Amino acid sequence: MESTQTTPLPGTAAGAVDEVDLTPVRTYWQLVRQRFVRHRLAVIAFFLMAILIAMALFIPLLSGDAWKETSLERINQPPSLTAPLGYDNLGINTFARLMKGLQTSLFIGFSAVVVIVMIGVTVGAMAGYFGGWADNALMRFVDIVLSIPTFFLILMLVAFWGTGNAWVIIIAIGLTGWTTAARLVRAEFLSLREADFVQAAKALGAGDRRIVVRHMIPSAMAPVVVAATLGIADSVVIEAALSFLGFGITPPEASLGNMLTKAQDYFYRDPLLAWYPGITLILVVLAASFLGDGLRDALDPRQRVEAN
Amino acid sequence: MTHRSDGGELLAIEGLRTHFFTQDGVVKAVDGVSFAIRHGGTMGVVGESGCGKSITALSVMRLIERPGRIVEGSIRLANRDLLSLSDEEMRDVRGNSISMIFQEPMTSLNPVYMCGDQISEAISLHEGISKREANDRAVEMLGQVGIPDAKRRAREYPHQLSGGMRQRVMIAMALSTNPELLIADEPTTALDVTIQAQILELMKALRERNRMAIMLITHDLGVIAEMADDVVVMYAGKVVEAADVTTVFERPHHPYSKGLLASIPRMGEKRHRLEVIQGVVPNPLNLPLGCLFKRRCPHAMPVCDTPPPLQEIEPGHLSRCWLTPAGEPPAIGPEPTREVAEEAAAALDVAR
């Protein structure tokens, strides 16, 4: 839709038209969508992620307990229609187990990111909004958390406080991963604090909490969304590593990580076993990464977000 | 058509077209520009942002990069066609016969090298003298551009200098090889007014001393008035008016030039509102048919749907407008010259 000014300003010749650029006007979200769609890779990643999530949700649902059902007679059977990847040394349907493992890994990955965002945004908002000693104290805390090698910290938390417990893993990843989000939000808030629209809200008598929640957080969310998406990739890999080492999800529960442990042990029997969970894991990481990149460019093409 | 004047021509640009092939379409940043600069003369190139003046300068230096390309035209520097030179030959010209200074002195110098080294680099590259000699020359140049304590300053980094001093360093760097032509792209726009005046004085002095021609690109008519001998007014990639500086200021013909001059507030005048030129510069991906200025022109007529050619309305004064030299609408339709037909065809291309 174009707008053309039809009333000529005084002083101009009759018949002169005030020309405005003829490109149509779009809303913010339309622009975001448009920029996102330009990235073919990001769109592919989006669908890939959707497919992975769908598979992770529905296949375990449909196959019931197939992912842990052992059976003597089906040991090491070759692939069939209902078992595209065959059966493993315990007679378990490998594909079913893979999907269940994907479900677990995705669940932990996404949940961990939710925790990260919740903690990170809260801490970052408080530090950025209140500034002063609160900012100092919180950033000091960030420094301390960051100073311990992250993976090892998670390892300790999970090993000592709950091996095999999905919630412990989620919280552990969350407790160690929120620092980037916090820094991003804090940076946004520090600059937004002085922004006109915040001053305007204050002048209207809005309380601190209202200002923060309704006005500032939405503006600061863009880099957080990007960091969160990229964080999914990291979280999934961390969980897989934990499970691989035997600290995360342990058998008989299924996880992409512990399928790899088994693959290592049974290498001579079935060399391909290491590839299925590996490729799946890589697909999740690629999907999340490209999605994050696409979102970053779509939400603000000039933005610079640091991916861990 | 070229703008001729006395004194041998140093730089002759003819029919230059530099287009940018972007994802959204072709942007004709420079579309048929011709003018000439004579030895020791100063040509002012005036226009709003985006009219193609910087691209013209970069085209002369052959510094246009993808997705841009010089698609047509010739650029002759004292009878050498620069567009036909090899890369190596062109590099010989750059910084040597033609030097260029840019708008942002803050970012135009490499932050990790000392100022003196950046100057001596150009010298030793083009003159083949020893490093020590080049360094001495660099210090000398810094002195000539009015930097006090030049020896110490040469060993400082760009961030240690003020904006005005940095621009002086840029000028020193550009002039260190004694070029015949200096291209100055908005050299004072980013500086304070007082510093601006100093830099212009400096440029005038150096111009005198070195008998150097200058292509001075700016949107600031005050700078033009002070420095230029001849003026070329550009709009949307084309030259719309060309004449010597007095003519342009006293007898502008093209409505755009008139608008530019009229919009300068003058002291002592009593007005209710400032003059403005209606509208905005056209979107390069969506240019109007015919005269590119017609949507903003107070004199727009039906004939303006045919693109006007650059016509000589008095000796040495060209204007791209259908109005008669006296400023009246033309009595008869445009002459169907070949140039008119070509421009009309080209305009149809744009519309497609």
Place this chain on the structure above:
Amino acid sequence: MARYVVRRLIQAIPIIIGISIIAFAIVHLAPGDPFDRFRSNKVSPEVIENLRRVYGLDQPLPVQFVKWFTTFWTFPWDSTAWGYSITDGLPVRDKIFERIPSTLQLMGTSLILTIIIAIPVGILGAVRQYSIADKTIAVITTIGYALPTFWLGIILRQIFAQQLDLFPLFGKHSFGKEGDVLDLLWHLFLPALTITIVGVAGWSRYMRASMLEVLRADYIRTAKAKGLASSRVIFKHALRNALIPIVTLLGLTIPTLLAGAAITEAVFSWPGLGFLGVSAVQERDYPVVLAFTMIGGAMVIIGNLLADVLYAVVDPRIKY
């Protein structure tokens, strides 16, 4: 500058204290204790109690903490400063020091190889942006970056060690060949390759991004306008600026030199510090775990400081 370093070191003290408290809390507040695995019908409770007393676990926590924290810092001269390992009774300090060279060999080699490969690749990608070479590199590095390191280790080991039998399966020496450098390199190859592949994928992307950003700068345009050859423009003017963030990143990578390869070391049974840390966690060997965490923390602090110092060295605009 010296004052800045001192100031940072002083600021690091509360961080170190914070780390020690957190590590201590995680370890000792956790359910269970390290001797759980010894508990069985065959072992009498008194023996367990004895063990606990020997390791000081019967004291109240704050007391334990203070004792541990104060003796910790005597390590340069006291080999028992970090206590004794619960797994094998050896002094923790010695166990750790013994493992450091192995990890340094692995991580050091990988890091050097990574830099040597990644920087030229990154430059190439930036200078020939959008070319076939660039696009190929981009695809390879993206996939490489997405590979989980430990999975890559498993696969490489499977293919080259197990199937093709070209390289050894684990460890860093063959029996009886402890001093043999070639034998060491043979063992080093696969784990170093694993880390290097993923490393190159990441670093070349940084290098390319940094180079691209620098190439867009105004001073590059100035350099070209001076008539400099493009190789001069790239290697003298652009590279020097593009390396600045890379150098600071290098500083930040220092911490990983000691603790970062834990999982790869585990996959290849490389007797390094990271592997020790993981094993210690597995066996609830608290003294080792605590010492390991402190070392890791110290490395991070030093790494950050080093990154900032290097930044000032490399960029003349920075003055502390």
